[in-house]
Amino acid sequence: xxxxxxxxxxxxxxxxxxxxxxxxxxxxxxxxxxxxxxxxxxxxxxxxxxxxxxxxxxxxxxxxxxxxxxxxxxxxxxxxxxxxxxxxxxxxxxxxxxxxxxxxxxxxxxxxxxxxxxxxxxxxxxxxxxxxxxxxxxxxxxxxxxxxxxxxxxxxxxxxxxxxxxxxxxxxxxxxxxxxxxxxxxxxxxxxxxxxxxxxxxxxxxxxxxxxxxxxxxxxxxxxxxxxxxxxxxxxxxxxxxxxxxxxxxxxxxxxxxxxxxxxxxxxxxxxxxxxxxxxxxxxxxxxxxxxxxxxxxxxxxxxxxxxxxxxxxxxxxxxxxxxxxxxxxxxxxxxxxxxxxxxxxxxxxxxxxxxxxxxxxxxxxxxxxxxxxxxxxxxxxxxxxxxxxxxxxxxxxxxxxxxxxxxxxxxxxxxxxxxxxxxxxxxxxxxxxxxxxxxxxxxxxxxxxxxxxxxxxxxxxxxxxxxxxxxxxxxxxxxxxxxxxxxxxxxxxxxxxxxxxxxxxxxxxxxxxxxxxxxxxxxxxxxxxxxxxxxxxxxxxxxxxxxxxxxxxxxxxxxxxxxxxxxxxxxxxxxxxxxxxxxxxxxxxxxxxxxxxxxxxxxxxxxxxxxxxxxxxxxxxxxxxxxxxxxxxxxxxxxxxxxxxxxxxxxxxxxx
Ligand code: CA
Numbered sequence: 001x002x003x004x005x006x007x008x009x010x011x012x013x014x015x016x017x018x019x020x021x022x023x024x025x026x027x028x029x030x031x032x033x034x035x036x037x038x039x040x041x042x043x044x045x046x047x048x049x050x051x052x053x054x055x056x057x058x059x060x061x062x063x064x065x066x067x068x069x070x071x072x073x074x075x076x077x078x079x080x081x082x083x084x085x086x087x088x089x090x091x092x093x094x095x096x097x098x099x100x101x102x103x104x105x106x107x108x109x110x111x112x113x114x115x116x117x118x119x120x121x122x123x124x125x126x127x128x129x130x131x132x133x134x135x136x137x138x139x140x141x142x143x144x145x146x147x148x149x150x151x152x153x154x155x156x157x158x159x160x161x162x163x164x165x166x167x168x169x170x171x172x173x174x175x176x177x178x179x180x181x182x183x184x185x186x187x188x189x190x191x192x193x194x195x196x197x198x199x200x201x202x203x204x205x206x207x208x209x210x211x212x213x214x215x216x217x218x219x220x221x222x223x224x225x226x227x228x229x230x231x232x233x234x235x236x237x238x239x240x241x242x243x244x245x246x247x248x249x250x251x252x253x254x255x256x257x258x259x260x261x262x263x264x265x266x267x268x269x270x271x272x273x274x275x276x277x278x279x280x281x282x283x284x285x286x287x288x289x290x291x292x293x294x295x296x297x298x299x300x301x302x303x304x305x306x307x308x309x310x311x312x313x314x315x316x317x318x319x320x321x322x323x324x325x326x327x328x329x330x331x332x333x334x335x336x337x338x339x340x341x342x343x344x345x346x347x348x349x350x351x352x353x354x355x356x357x358x359x360x361x362x363x364x365x366x367x368x369x370x371x372x373x374x375x376x377x378x379x380x381x382x383x384x385x386x387x388x389x390x391x392x393x394x395x396x397x398x399x400x401x402x403x404x405x406x407x408x409x410x411x412x413x414x415x416x417x418x419x420x421x422x423x424x425x426x427x428x429x430x431x432x433x434x435x436x437x438x439x440x441x442x443x444x445x446x447x448x449x450x451x452x453x454x455x456x457x458x459x460x461x462x463x464x465x466x467x468x469x470x471x472x473x474x475x476x477x478x479x480x481x482x483x484x485x486x487x488x489x490x491x492x493x494x495x496x497x498x499x500x501x502x503x504x505x506x507x508x509x510x511x512x513x514x515x516x517x518x519x520x521x522x523x524x525x526x527x528x529x530x531x532x533x534x535x536x537x538x539x540x541x542x543x544x545x546x547x548x549x550x551x552x553x554x555x556x557x558x559x560x561x562x563x564x565x566x567x568x569x570x571x572x573x574x575x576x577x578x579x580x581x582x583x584x585x586x587x588x589x590x591x592x593x594x595x596x597x598x599x600x601x602x603x604x605x606x607x608x609x610x611x612x613x614x615x616x617x618x619x620x621x622x623x624x625x626x627x628x629x630x631x632x633x634x635x636x637x638x639x640x641x642x643x644x645x646x647x648x649x650x651x652x653x654x655x656x657x
Contacts, residue, residue, distance in 0.1 A: 003280055003289070011306035016066040021314070022100025023082070023113055030077040030113065034084050034098060035307060036278045037067030041087035044071050045095065050081050050105015050112070050234060058085070081110040086277050096276040097221060099311065102318065103236040104224040106206055108199040112236035116322060119240040127248050129324055130256045131353050132190060135387055135446040135493040136565040138356060139555050140258065141189040142454055143498040144215065145197060145229045148180060150531050153538040155179045164197075164229045164242040168249035174538040177545065183538075185253050187501060187548075188555040191356070192250060193258040193329050195455060197243065198319075199224040201267040202528070205233035213534060215455060215527045216260075217331060218267040218297075222315050247324055256326030258356060259319060263303070263312050264332040264363075265295035274301075274308075282308045286368055294335050296364030303340040304369070312340065313347055320348065320355055333359025333386075334376045335367055341375040341383045358387025358449050358493070377441060384443025387493060392439035393423030394452045397483045401457040404466045404519055409486070409585070409604050410479040410642065411468040417584045423450060424589055425576055426491030428569035432578055444568055448492030452483050453500045455526075461503040462522040469518050475606065477503070478642035481550050481624065482604065485644035488554040489600060491566050491576065501551035502541040506533045546625065553626030557646065563591035563598055581611060586639075590614070597649035603639040612636050613647060621648035 004010045014037040024031045032044050042061040048054040061069040061084075082101075087093040097104060101111030132138050149156040149166035153174045156166045172179045178186045196216030203212050205227035216226065227233030230242050247257050266272035266283070269291060274282035284292045284302045294300035302308050319325060328348070333341065348355040361377025372379065377388050395401065396419040399408035409416040418436040425433060426445030433440070442448045453460040460483055464476045471479070480503060488494045497504065508523040510516050523533045541548055558564045566572050579588040579599070586609050587602040598621065603609045613634055620629040624643035632650065639645045 007302070007305050014067045015306040015310070016068050017310070018068070019314070021068075022098055022102065023077070023111070025076065025115065028074065028076050030073045030075070031070065032061065032072075032082070032084075033064075033068055033070045034061070034100075034277065035067050036069060036086055038278065039069065039086050039088060040090045041093075042069040043085040043087070043093075045083045045085060046077075047081040047083070047110055050110050050236065051107070056080070077113040078115065080113045081105050082113060083110050084277065088279070094276040096273040099273045099277060100223065100314070101221060102223050102322070103240060104199060104221055105236055106227060106234050107204065108201075108221045108224060108227070114237060116240065119237050119244060121241060121245045121248055124244060124248060127251045127324075129251060129326055129353065130190065130254045132256060132326065132356065133353065134565070134567055135356055135358070135449075136491070136567055137559075138191050138256075138493050139189045139488075139558065140191045140193050140449075140493065140495045141184065141187070141498060142193045142195065142495065144195040144455065144534065145226075146213065146531070147498060147534050147536050151535040151537050153179070154536075155538070159231065162229070163231060164239070164246040165231065167246040175542055177538065177542045179538040179541070181249060181253070183541070184250070184255060187552055188559065189255065190559075191256040191258050191326060193327075193495075194260060196260050196262060197226055197229065198222055198259075198261070199226050203228045208233075211530060213528055213530060217262050217527065219262045219265070220267055221273070222261070222263065222311075223318055244323060251324070256356075257323075258327035258329055259323075259325050260329045260331060261316070261319075262331040263315070264301055264330075264335040265297045265299050266301065267297070269299045281305060282311075284368055292368045293365045294363045294367030294369075295332055300335050300363075300365075300367060303336040304373070309340045309343070312336075313344060316344060317347060320351060325355065327356025327358075330357070330359030332363055333388075334361050334363040334374055335369075336375050337369065337373050338375050338379060338382045339373075341386055345383065345386055356387070357385075358389070361388040362391075380441045380447060381443050384447060387447050387449045388442075389454075389495075390423060390427060390448045390450050390492065392419050392427070392436075392441075393448075393450050393487060393490060396420040396423060396439070397452045397486050398460055398463050399467050404458060404463065404524070407467045408483075410482045411464060411471075412604070414585050417587060420486065421578060421587065423448070423492075424486070424490045424587070426566065426569070426572050428491075428572055430576070431573060442492070445491040445566055445572055446493060448490070449495050450487045450490045450492045451495040452487050453497045454495070455497060458522060458524045459497070459504045459506055460500055462505050462524075465505075465522070466518045475642060477544075477547060478624070481547060482602065482642055482644055484551055484554055485600075485646075486602065488551075488558055489564055489644075489646075491564070491572055494558070496551075499536040499540070502544040502548045504536060504540070508533055550624075550626040553622055557622050561591075561596065561598060561648075563593060563596060579611075579614070581609075583609075586611075595651065599647040599649075601637070601639045601645045601647075603641065603643055603645075606641045608641055609639045610636055611639065617650045618647040619650060620645065622646040
């Protein structure tokens with residue numbers, strides 16, 4: 001096997017730019033194309049089923065220019081499964097699924113040929129995608145498909161639990177409390193971000209009743225969907241149709257769908273379809289020739305190699321258009337090179353409305369790529385229109401994620417306010433702020449994805465139960481709500497996790513011999529933990545209804561006042577300032593334009609604080625229970641312990657046409 005020493009040079013002569021890799025229908029013909037410049041032979045295998053020995057025939061493919069192999073079938077191949085076999089050095093022959101396959105059978109072993117319009121649900125082309133002009137207008141809610149409905153308290157019929165279709169069920173309740181789709185509608189989020197729904201490797205789709213679980217960051221087929229979320233993983237059309245029904249149900253209710261994509265590594269490395277189709281091309285290699293491990297999962301892909309870059313772009317365009325998606329979240333985006341990330345941004349801009357795009361600005365290990373070439377958070381200005389998770393505001397609010405006992409602004413850290421103010425001001429330069437420069441990294445506010453809980457690490461409530469364990473439960477609830485006010489009202493794009501709005505916990509049973517304490521009782525890395533840990537317990541919403549109502553009120557406040565959604569750093573400079581409280585930790589932020597003025601007071605102390613409102617007539621727009629009180633107020637105000645109070649100035653009487 002020839003190893004490539006200079007990939008840029010290699011790509012110049014051997015890459016292929018056609019848009020027809022994979023299987024293409026044209027009239028009554030089906031054309032198969034695959035790229036493998038060093039292969040000595042490539043074969044198409046046709047099967048009756050997604051697994052087992054039911055080969056119909058094997059056909060040799062013909063070598064064309066630019067490393068492409070091709071075979072044409074003079075008939076319309078509907079309802080047939082296929083694979084490719086790649087032969088190298090005229091002897092080693094390896095069979096694998098087509099990396100471009102758009103549908104697959106059970107456990108993603110074979111591609112499937114069908115006209116995808118047959119999977120469209122009724123009215124699919126009549127439902128418009130929700131309009132979202134800017135990431136600042138979005139409120140994103142991260143959900144795992146299984147967690148969403150698998151608990152008995154979800155109110156979803158047994159046969160639909162844990163499946164895509166659960167998202168389409170209207171009217172579900174736990175006692176009188178809304179669950180699932182009705183919960184999303186009531187909460188008022190603009191987008192749902194689904195943890196991986198592409199075909200991942202570690203859940204055996206043929207065993208629906210086996211106790212198995214995974215987040216899905218173990219990609220197998222990037223253009224196919226996960227079978228375990230469908231009602232029939234053996235019929236490749238069913239998962240596609242049911243996922244489209246999920247998208248349709250959310251779109252009908254004005255909620256966008258964001259897909260979590262994991263192009264940064266392959267699950268099986270040598271045994272992946274990429275490696276089998278063209279060894280040592282799609283993954284990055286260390287100097288010693290071994291796979292580098294920037295993902296922490298055994299390898300990392302090479303987005304700078306032309307044909308992997310092309311694969312990513314082709315794949316994203318396919319997913320976005322076939323499933324009418326509204327955005328993508330890139331796992332370990334720091335492993336992708338900046339040029340690729342910007343090319344993807346350009347492609348996603350071509351959709352109407354443009355898709356949201358953001359990702360993790362870090363990696364899971366060391367990459368051999370020069371660090372100035374990668375989409376790391378510290379290179380943020382080089383891809384300013386792509387969002388990045390704001391770990392600065394996250395840690396300032398709740399404390400560092402690596403030490404469970406570390407405290408944040410809401411739990412008593414009196415050294416977190418400088419970073420926090422940077423976050424409130426959209427992580428862009430601000431004339432009043434000079435400290436915490438590391439937390440001033442965004443090109444525009446829309447680049448900052450503000451959050452304090454995601455699927456990784458402890459839930460906010462579990463974190464508080466550890467680092468603030470000496471406080472009463474009542475105080476910890478206040479801390480949770482103050483944390484919510486901070487990330488939700490910061491300039492940028494707010495992001496939170498399913499159930500965070502009703503104190504989600506991830507309970508864990510300590511292993512034998514482990515002491516039982518606040519740390520061992522909860523799970524901080526639940527990627528393959530059982531449902532008992534991961535599922536959302538909807539009865540907790542009933543128990544913590546007041547917290548839910550507060551989150552809901554915050555979302556309404558944000559969505560109804562554009563001062564919380566400033567688009568540019570210039571707007572932040574002119575509309576946002578911090579008022580002097582003579583105490584760095586008692587933060588009062590003023591937002592003002594020609595129409596409105598909002599005064600946001602954040603008190604992290606277990607005692608009340610006082611503040612004199614600027615001149616004018618105000619009303620309490622949001623109290624610590626999420627309520628509005630339209631009684632006019634002015635002058636000195638009291639902010640209760642560990643809480644946020646938002647005042648809004650009455651609009652001046654202006655006689656307008
Ligand atoms: Ca799978």
